[in-house]
Amino acid sequence: xxxxAEKRSFPRGLAHACPIGxxxxxxGGLTGAVLALKLRTRRQLLLLRAWRxxxxxxxxxxxxxxxxxxxxxxxxxxxxxxxxxxxFLRHHRALGVRHFLAVxxxxxxxxxxxxxxxxxxxxxxxxASYKASRFGMDWLTWLMIRHGSGHWCLTLDAxxxxxxxxxxxxxxAALTGWLEGQGRDSFxxxxxxxxxxxxxxxxxxxxxxxxxRHLGWFDAGNYxxxxxxxxxxxxxxxxxxxxxxxxxxxxxxxxLNKTPLVRWHWRYAYVNSTHTLxxxxxxxxxxTDGGELTSGVILHTKFLxxxxxxxxxxxxxxxxxxxxxxYVAYYDRLTGNPMLHTLASNRYTGxxxxxxxxxxxRGGWI
Amino acid sequence: xxxGVIMLCHAALDRTAQLARxxxxxxxxxxxxxxxxxxxxxxxxxxxxxxxxxxxRFTRRLPxxxxxxxxxxxxxxxxxxxxxxxxxxxxxxxxxxxxxxxKPVRALQAHLAAHPDTDFIESVTTADVGWTIGGLNEERFTxxxxxxxxxxxxLFDGYVRLQRFFRLRRRLPPGLVPHLGSQWWCLxxxxxxxxxxxxxxxxxxRYFKLVWIPDESYFQSxxxxxxxxxxxxxxxxxxxxxxxxxxIFYDDHLHLLxxxxxxxxxxxxxQAQLLxxxxxxxxxxxxxxxxxxxxKINRLFAKAVERRVNGRPGLYMQxxxxxxxxxxxxxxxxxxxxxxxGALVPEFKPWLSRALDARVHGHLFAFxxxxxxxxxxxxxxxxxxxxxxxxxNPRSFLTNLIWNTKGETQCFQFGPEDEQEIAxxxxxxxxxSIFVVSGAFxxxxxxxxxxxxxxxxxxxxxxxxxxxxxDLLKGPETKARTRIWSLTEFIENPAEPLExxxxxxxxxAAHRTGELPLLVDLHGFGSFLQDLRNQGMAPVLMGDxxxxxxxxxxxxxxxxPRVVR
Numbered sequence: 001x002x003x004x005a006e007k008r009s010f011p012r013g014l015a016h017a018c019p020i021g022x023x024x025x026x027x028g029g030l031t032g033a034v035l036a037l038k039l040r041t042r043r044q045l046l047l048l049r050a051w052r053x054x055x056x057x058x059x060x061x062x063x064x065x066x067x068x069x070x071x072x073x074x075x076x077x078x079x080x081x082x083x084x085x086x087x088f089l090r091h092h093r094a095l096g097v098r099h100f101l102a103v104x105x106x107x108x109x110x111x112x113x114x115x116x117x118x119x120x121x122x123x124x125x126x127x128a129s130y131k132a133s134r135f136g137m138d139w140l141t142w143l144m145i146r147h148g149s150g151h152w153c154l155t156l157d158a159x160x161x162x163x164x165x166x167x168x169x170x171x172x173a174a175l176t177g178w179l180e181g182q183g184r185d186s187f188x189x190x191x192x193x194x195x196x197x198x199x200x201x202x203x204x205x206x207x208x209x210x211x212x213r214h215l216g217w218f219d220a221g222n223y224x225x226x227x228x229x230x231x232x233x234x235x236x237x238x239x240x241x242x243x244x245x246x247x248x249x250x251x252x253x254x255x256l257n258k259t260p261l262v263r264w265h266w267r268y269a270y271v272n273s274t275h276t277l278x279x280x281x282x283x284x285x286x287x288t289d290g291g292e293l294t295s296g297v298i299l300h301t302k303f304l305x306x307x308x309x310x311x312x313x314x315x316x317x318x319x320x321x322x323x324x325x326x327y328v329a330y331y332d333r334l335t336g337n338p339m340l341h342t343l344a345s346n347r348y349t350g351x352x353x354x355x356x357x358x359x360x361x362r363g364g365w366i
Numbered sequence: 367x368x369x370g371v372i373m374l375c376h377a378a379l380d381r382t383a384q385l386a387r388x389x390x391x392x393x394x395x396x397x398x399x400x401x402x403x404x405x406x407x408x409x410x411x412x413x414x415x416x417x418x419x420x421x422x423r424f425t426r427r428l429p430x431x432x433x434x435x436x437x438x439x440x441x442x443x444x445x446x447x448x449x450x451x452x453x454x455x456x457x458x459x460x461x462x463x464x465x466x467x468x469k470p471v472r473a474l475q476a477h478l479a480a481h482p483d484t485d486f487i488e489s490v491t492t493a494d495v496g497w498t499i500g501g502l503n504e505e506r507f508t509x510x511x512x513x514x515x516x517x518x519x520x521l522f523d524g525y526v527r528l529q530r531f532f533r534l535r536r537r538l539p540p541g542l543v544p545h546l547g548s549q550w551w552c553l554x555x556x557x558x559x560x561x562x563x564x565x566x567x568x569x570x571x572r573y574f575k576l577v578w579i580p581d582e583s584y585f586q587s588x589x590x591x592x593x594x595x596x597x598x599x600x601x602x603x604x605x606x607x608x609x610x611x612x613x614i615f616y617d618d619h620l621h622l623l624x625x626x627x628x629x630x631x632x633x634x635x636x637q638a639q640l641l642x643x644x645x646x647x648x649x650x651x652x653x654x655x656x657x658x659x660x661x662k663i664n665r666l667f668a669k670a671v672e673r674r675v676n677g678r679p680g681l682y683m684q685x686x687x688x689x690x691x692x693x694x695x696x697x698x699x700x701x702x703x704x705x706x707x708g709a710l711v712p713e714f715k716p717w718l719s720r721a722l723d724a725r726v727h728g729h730l731f732a733f734x735x736x737x738x739x740x741x742x743x744x745x746x747x748x749x750x751x752x753x754x755x756x757x758x759n760p761r762s763f764l765t766n767l768i769w770n771t772k773g774e775t776q777c778f779q780f781g782p783e784d785e786q787e788i789a790x791x792x793x794x795x796x797x798x799s800i801f802v803v804s805g806a807f808x809x810x811x812x813x814x815x816x817x818x819x820x821x822x823x824x825x826x827x828x829x830x831x832x833x834x835x836x837d838l839l840k841g842p843e844t845k846a847r848t849r850i851w852s853l854t855e856f857i858e859n860p861a862e863p864l865e866x867x868x869x870x871x872x873x874x875a876a877h878r879t880g881e882l883p884l885l886v887d888l889h890g891f892g893s894f895l896q897d898l899r900n901q902g903m904a905p906v907l908m909g910d911x912x913x914x915x916x917x918x919x920x921x922x923x924x925x926x927p928r929v930v931r
Binding site: 019020021022023024025166169170171173174177178181182188189190219220221222223224225226227234236237238239240242243246247248249250251257285286287288289290291292293294295342343344345346358359360361362363364365366 | 605607608609611613614616617618619635637666667670671673674675676677678681682683684685686687688689690742744745746747748749750752754755758759761762763765766767769770791794
């Protein structure tokens with residue numbers, strides 16, 4: 001959420017964020033070199049952090065020997081997601097994820113037991129602070145250093161379902177092969193908040209149900225796009241949450257662009273959830289020449305019926321945002337069982353619809 | 367007639383084995399070249415897998431980096447092996463390890479038998495070829511390329527620049543006219559023989575060793591010297607993206623491939639199980655498409671290139687964000703912006719909506735609220751009427767609005783009383799048509815009933831904002847269509863501006879402007895302006911507004927006779 005890059009204002013005069021039509025090519029020359037050096041240091045510090053947090057992780061189930069050289073891996077950090085994980089695993093297995101590397105952050109609802117039963121899941125557990133671990137990213141970075149290098153790695157939350165062009169007929173290996181052929185090492189996806197036709201706490205969805213049947217609606221055309229020139233990363237906000245909860249403070253609205261799929265190298269590091277990563281070239285998942293690159297959508301299943309209780313709990317824990325106090329109102333609104341559906345909402349019918357609406361693109365992929 | 371197949375392979379050798387077996391089962395001798403960079407273990411298992419087939423040969427393994435002469439060398443060696451060891455072969459097909467026969471092999475054989483002595487090879491002179499890859503076209507033949515494009519890119523580029531700078535050019539071997547074309551061909555034995563035994567072959571090979579991507583030009587050029595019947599089209603369907611990389615076919619392309627008029631498709635994805643299962647049956651694919659429609663395939667690929675290169679105009683999203691220099695400020699469709707009309711013509715919005723068949727919004731950029739048409743609070747696509755949300759990123763707001771409503775013209779009111787940040791964007795957008803009646807901002811002030819002394823400061827502020835806006839519209843950066851009338855010009859002849867804007871925005875619906883709306887009664891406005899002057903302000907944007915005595919309007923609203931169209 002928001003952006004941490006503001007405090008370090010180098011180079012001076014570089015806009016914090018560039019709206020449509022104002023982005024210039026990357027800074028070059030000496031300034032560019034100094035900027036690159038600063039970002040390099042930042043990346044190294046992130047790796048160091050991950051290394052120092054490695055002891056917080058206790059291995060519970062380690063099947064990582066099964067990982068074959070070309071496997072697509074999925075990294076996730078979970079807490080009390082037993083209701084979502086069965087479908088999450090099923091969806092991404094069907095896409096061709098060969099191994100899941102999960103960190104369980106003190107679940108009490110049987111999440112760990114659920115994961116222990118799976119032969120393609122390696123599990124670590126920790127009771128340490130989620131917030132102090134950069135919202136789980138330090139732990140995942142460590143696991144990625146250990147196991148991710150050389151693989152295409154998918155980093156997701158349990159309430160995120162990745163879809164991409166042709167996902168029903170082509171596995172992830174086809175996508176990653178295409179990306180490699182294009183010389184790309186990263187793949188961008190827009191988080192789309194899915195919500196029900198009724199108030200968010202109504203209805204019932206079982207752990208094995210497809211949550212998208214219940215969460216069948218989304219906002220199609222209210223996404224605000226900017227690019228932050230320092231790391232050349234996108235900063236997309238908007239969607240249902242911005243409309244319903246952040247109309248008074250749009251800057252604080254959740255960041256929706258993610259780069260969840262990366263051909264990993266142990267030197268890489270996610271900076272801000274999976275929104276931004278270093279080295280910065282991996283953030284350029286968009287075309288600047290007017291064309292379109294291939295991109296996907298993350299269907300966000302946050303608004304399942306349990307959301308109200310969960311928000312009440314998270315507000316108390318205060319583990320979720322950099323400045324949790326600012327988000328008290330947001331949690332209160334969520335706890336109050338809001339209605340997100342409006343007459344302007346769109347019903348989800350598939351990736352081709354998402355593409356036609358301009359939320360994702362096939363790019364040049366046929 | 368016997369067809370021999372040369373296969374150049376480097377990866378997915380299990381599929382190579384399957385393909386080679388398929389060819390061999392149909393009586394085609396196969397000569398296989400495997401890239402020297404492929405692991406030895408895979409090569410060994412390929413050999414083992416094909417051990418039972420007598421008519422399969424393997425040639426010396428050369429490292430074939432893309433764009434280098436080794437690929438041609440490997441082809442030449444395989445070709446001479448083919449001709450020497452299989453005397454019955456009279457046609458030779460060059461294929462890769464991922465070239466999938468999409469028609470029965472028998473159909474291919476029949477096609478070749480029906481066209482005896484014909485060489486199927488795409489061969490086009492450099493002048494006629496559209497594709498320039500890496501910015502090089504004819505220079506592929508006139509410069510030297512000792513460095514590899516993939517692994518020695520800097521040296522490659524530097525050496526090209528160096529040669530250009532010193533204007534170094536190579537001399538072509540005598541009689542050679544450079545031709546380009548698809549690497550995948552099917553030649554007759556005499557033609558291939560003539561190329562292999564070309565009297566000048568040593569010199570030609572030396573020349574082509576320093577040509578860039580010789581596999582697309584070696585045979586294509588030489589065949590012009592030795593063949594007397596060339597059909598310049600490849601039997602292999604092979605599509606390239608705009609950067610010259612071949613497209614890959616997946617399972618979901620099955621239907622498409624059935625409509626192709628080619629015999630072989632490149633490249634099939636090694637894991638496309640359905641494609642291999644369907645096409646590699648003993649009889650080939652049984653389900654025949656009604657008729658080949660290669661046009662459909664071409665359109666599909668042209669569309670993909672278009673999407674990748676030009677994208678959808680007016681769309682700004684996670685994978686399309688044009689930089690400043692690339693005409694970044696464009697919206698998806700034409701739209702109209704109206705300043706001052708609402709104050710002058712009370713029924714302006716309904717009239718405009720009827721005249722243009724458009725969605726007419728109020729002041730979208732008003733400070734207090736986004737005034738969507740019909741007072742909606744959430745507009746199409748989920749756009750909120752919150753001014754804070756809009757002002758956080760006004761450019762996204764506007765481009766989203768236009769994108770969300772494609773197929774329906776959008777119009778909105780915009781005046782000096784609104785948030786102005788969007789103004790430069792609108793002005794620089796060729797899709798915008800901006801109509802301004804300058805000075806009309808004073809009418810609501812006058813109607814408010816407050817005295818000139820009270821509203822003077824406000825009037826001065828609005829006039830400043832509006833004159834800045836007009837300066838912007840007259841500036842060099844403006845690409846929008848603009849029409850500006852002063853208030854005085856407008857009330858002298860209101861029909862003309864209204865007709866003009868209807869014509870401009872919706873030329874076909876011009877007849878609908880039939881009845882024109884009534885103007886607001888401006889009696890007393892002249893003295894209000896005089897009062898403002900007396901208070902020390904100079905209202906200039908209204909033009910030379912007539913005093914109340916001279917104001918004949920608006921009793922007969924439109925004096926001009928209407929022309930029936």
